[in-house]
Amino acid sequence: MSAKDTIITLPNKHLRESSQKIAKIDKVVLDVIGKMKQATLDWEDSRKHELGVALAAVQIDHMQRIVIIRDNFDDKSNRNFQIFINPEITKKEGEIVEDFEGCLSIKDVYGKVPRHFKVRIKALNEKGQEVRIKAEGFLARVFQHEIDHTNGIVYIDHIKNKRDNFYHINDDGKLDPLDYDESIKKNSLLW
Ligand SMILES: [Zn+2]
16 A cells, blocks of 8 residues: 555545644654655655645544644655644634635645634644744645644535635646535535
8 A cells, every 4th residue: 555545535534533632752653743744745746736735644544633744835856844743823813815725635626715814833843842833824824724634624614605615626737616516515525
């Protein structure tokens, strides 16, 4: 089984369950982090037009509050990640902005999701040291998406009733609008 096949997708119920807080960063936790990196990069290598931006541990079916985020969103050759353990949003700031999001656990669907433009984050790094970050723009969006995963929320839950916010990625890497009633509302895999 290749690493990307460890990624769970909807309708797996675990994606809508809350993950456990990590009490101690031990070998088991570090092993999960290694598997998360492998799965994300292996997924990316199988896709033509997409970047594996980030992953939460629940997405490889480990119900622990761990998030990994790519160091550089513009440079695919940089395959390093930052690690956030027990991440929390301590403050949401700025206006609400709608922009596109995809998810490795929701196959081929993209959505326009409203998020806060700025957030403040508190977490531990893999050495157990507290880190505090002020993020804005796309990074703030990524944090909100991933921390949602640790709380059992997927991005489509924020736009459930929005008819015009769902898209599909085509073979050229462009996003085409999806028919809401057929592809989304009646799609029992998603809800
Ligand atoms: Zn996701």
